[in-house]
Amino acid sequence: MDAARVGIITFPGSLDDRDAARAVRLAGAEPVTLWHGDHDLRGVDAVVLPGGFSYGDYLRAGAIARFAPLMGELVDAAKGGLPVLGICNGFQVLCESHLLPGALLPNAGLHFVCRDQRLRVQNADTAWTTEYAEGQELVIPIKNRDGRYAADRATLEELAANGRIVARYVDLNPNGSLDDIAGICNEAGNVVGLMPHPEHAVESLTGPSTDGLGFFTSIVKRLVNA
């Protein structure tokens, strides 16, 4: 059968769209380039919102990208079940779009953080995490200025109670995220936001591990079995 087609949206200021496309290819799917200014998702089976600084992160991270022409189509498709993974800036865009609750604020330490980060997978049932085991620890890079996850207490309790915290930071919380949250998902589990960068940990030559590949192989396996 044909390979699964995974779209990667490029915004002005996106940085990691090519790395995301490469990770998709290594996982066995066909990466499809999507442009923020179009109104066409090109019939893809899933979408990755890559890292970077869309629209310069002017105003707030992700605040202007949320209103990109293609985001209208993406929000509707995500509500209809299309798997979407937002990485770093993509996570910020998903929060600003209200596809995910809460918001991402400047790191508590105010510095840009760039390090190999240990995480624990808390939910291995989302569209993007089935290749992991619950409780599995991963080491993948994190690099952000606005990575501090914040939400009100009721939202945090709801996320924890319903398994919607996808990953937590282990050993060290790099940005002051509440409850050590590194990633969350929507109620249906098809939309996942993650602050660390799994697309930078897909080959031992260029990453600290290959621990990130599982996010991409998870979606490939799901689409092949769908």
Added chain:
Amino acid sequence: MARVVVDVMLKPEILDPQGQAIARKLPQLGYEGVASVRQGKRFELELDGPADEAALDRARKIAETLLANPVIENYEVRVL
């Protein structure tokens, strides 16, 4: 032309490390007794038409849509 100010502030329960960094510097500059600093954003909008309640309503809608993120921020509008 109506000039409308939109002040956007982080909600009180949200940590503001920028404000804290500013507050920490003040005693070194000789300013004692500043219990806390919170940093916000001020937008000045120039709107066509008179500075009336309708202009403030437009500014509120702009604030809710784009200028503020109601998940983490509060905003106030007033005519300048």
